Amino acid sequence: MRRLGTALLAASLLTACGGAELESSNEPLAQQQAALTITDVDVSPECQGILQFANTASFATLDAYLPSDVVSNLVARRAISPFVSLADISSVRLVGPTRLDQLTAGARAKGYIPSSCIGILDGLAVSTDDAAAIVSLVNSIHDSELHDVLPDAWNGAVNLLTQRPFTSVQAISNVTGIGDVSLRNIRNSATLSRPLEALINAANAVGYHGHGGAYMARHFDWWQEVTGNGSYNYSGPECFGLEPTSVPSGATVRPYLANAAEVRAEFLSTLNYADPYQQLPQRAAGLANLDERINGRSFKGCYFGYSNDPWSAHSVAIFVDVENGFSLMTGTYWAE
Secondary structure, eight states, X not given: OOSGGGGSOOGGGXXXXXXXXXXXXXXXHHXXXXXXXXXXXXXXXXXXXXXXXXXXXXXXXXXXXXXXXXXXXXXXXXXXXXXXXXXXXXXXXXXXXXXXXXXXXHHHXXXXXXXXXXEEETTXXXXXHHHHHHHHHHXXXXXXXXXXXXXXXXXXXXXXXXXXXXXXXHHHHTSTTOOHHHHHHHHHHHHTTHXXXXXXXXXXXXXXXXXXXXXXESSOOHHHHHHHOOSEEEEEEEEESOOGGGSOTTOEEESSOEEHHHHHHHHHHHHHXXXXXXXXXXXXXXHHHHHXXXXXXXXXXXXXXEESSTTEEEEEEEEEETTTOOEEEEEEEEEO
16 A cells, blocks of 8 residues: 555654654553554645644744644643544644644645645645545546445535546535545545555456456446446346345345455455466555455445357456445456
8 A cells, every 4th residue: 555554653753853752642652543544544645744743843833823722732632642643633622624724834834744745625634646546536437436435425426527527636625515524535445445456457467368367447337337238148136235226127136245255255266367376466465455445344236247249258246335435346257
């Protein structure tokens, strides 16, 4: 994963940039950080200086950018435990979006953050790389996937679809119906699967073997895949977790969702078909990234088969996280 591990601050933040060492916390830092997952991280690596500034800048320096009572609250809190996220800072009394923007301005002015840190949008400190990925995703994502990524923001998803293309992440953030949770879900979908996507691309490039092959995808229109493929349906869909109105005609409905073990097994089986000798250099990082995205999660989806002609056949599995829309498709095929 792209340096997201750095989002969990090391103890070196306490003394960086000449700041005085803080008192030790009653709770070990590792325990404070334990609850943060890759999807919870709200500060990109390029923007870590915002946290560093809040943790180490002197009272006088902070006071140049924030009201004195806010500075007092920040300094009192960091003496107990260092800040590990924007949400952590926002939990301090009198700190809201305006104060976070002022804190970011101070961090930028004092050289704690580079130009590659855009700033804070809807509770996320976003880098230029992440912003580009977000814009690219929103401009290209399929209708069905976007609504799965934003399951509780139907109006926001519709507004994105009708107003795109966008040229900046700021414009996306300003869309009606897109707030903290929605922008985070979009960010996660756009940025947190890069090692997995690199593995998928590599596997797809070598996936053909003789009269058969394998393929996988991260971003796709699952409804079109289930209902629009093939002239010959040799295996009707078996689906699970779909809304009744979304169940394809003729599908069997399975009464339970898929879990991480089922998704991993299906992905690994397809990967091994494409890479039977396990030689792809992206394999370890991609599988680790997959596990980060699926562990403890539940998935809706379908299994189905289709043929483009009487002399070939495809077997496909589709999984979609029921809460955050993370999606994965695997497929194998043969041809005479």
